[in-house]
Amino acid sequence: MERLGFLSCLYKYTVHTIFKKSVLKVKIISIYYNERLLIRKAARRDRNAQYKLYEKYAPKMLAVCRSYVKDLQFAEDVMQKGFLKAFTRIGSFLGQGSFEAWVRRIMIHESINFLKKKHWLLYDSNVMEHEDLSSSNIASKSDVDFLLKLIDQLPNGFRLVFMLHAIEGYTHKEISRVLNIPENTSRSKLSKARKILQEKVELIRKKNEAL
Numbered sequence: 001m002e003r004l005g006f007l008s009c010l011y012k013y014t015v016h017t018i019f020k021k022s023v024l025k026v027k028i029i030s031i032y033y034n035e036r037l038l039i040r041k042a043a044r045r046d047r048n049a050q051y052k053l054y055e056k057y058a059p060k061m062l063a064v065c066r067s068y069v070k071d072l073q074f075a076e077d078v079m080q081k082g083f084l085k086a087f088t089r090i091g092s093f094l095g096q097g098s099f100e101a102w103v104r105r106i107m108i109h110e111s112i113n114f115l116k117k118k119h120w121l122l123y124d125s126n127v128m129e130h131e132d133l134s135s136s137n138i139a140s141k142s143d144v145d146f147l148l149k150l151i152d153q154l155p156n157g158f159r160l161v162f163m164l165h166a167i168e169g170y171t172h173k174e175i176s177r178v179l180n181i182p183e184n185t186s187r188s189k190l191s192k193a194r195k196i197l198q199e200k201v202e203l204i205r206k207k208n209e210a211l
Contacts, residue, residue, distance in 0.1 A: 039099060043091045050087050057100060058083075061107050067163060068111035070152060075111075082110040108168065112178060115156060150200050158193040165190050 041049035061082060065075040086106050093102050151159060160179070164170040165186070170178070172186040179186070 035099060036095070039090060039093060042087060043093075053099075054083055057103055060100070061103060064104055064107045065111050067148075067151075067167070068108070068160060069114060074114065078110050078114050079107065082107040085110065108164075109178070112160065115160065147197075150197050153200075154193055154196060158189050158196065161186055161189040162193040162197075 035053075038049045038053055042053055058079065062075060062079050065078045065082065066072060069075040069078055082103070086103050089106075093099060151162060154162060161175060164175050164178070165172070172183045172190075175181070175186040176183045
């Protein structure tokens with residue numbers, strides 16, 4: 001009897017587990033299918049489908065733009081232009097890779113174009129001398145927020161190369177092509193950016209130890 005009871009419980013557990021996995025798989029397929037459907041509709045200029053895609057990805061894409069463009073208002077403008085370009089070109093999305101990654105690359109290029117037009121990619125080695133991070137502003141924040149704060153204070157040229165290489169995974173050859181700079185310049189700016197970040201981290205560590 002005990003063995004039958006155990007087998008009965010095992011059977012119920014197995015059926016329940018298979019059912020849960022099946023439901024999860026159906027949900028994933030449903031989400032994937034629904035997004036593909038929205039993309040096809042958006043390509044046919046269905047405004048409702050475009051709005052749903054915008055609503056889904058806008059927060060993430062604003063964060064992407066904001067990581068390159070410091071001013072929030074400018075970052076929002078860049079994001080809007082990015083989505084406009086994305087919906088104009090959405091018919092060229094072939095489904096190879098995720099739609100989010102495809103839109104993200106558009107946002108990165110729009111951010112870079114914005115910085116180029118504003119001439120904010122100039123080399124300025126003195127910018128960091130006038131920046132300061134007080135330990136009181138850092139102590140209560142997470143390591144990620146702390147690092148983003150430091151990256152945000154890098155001079156534009158250094159910050160852009162650092163973001164593209166360290167965060168987005170661009171090679172120096174790709175950065176060279178996107179920014180129209182020699183590969184050696186890309187490597188140099190990345191090295192300088194890392195050095196600045198290391199110096200800032202060490203400075204704040206010493207300040208904290210002195211408290």
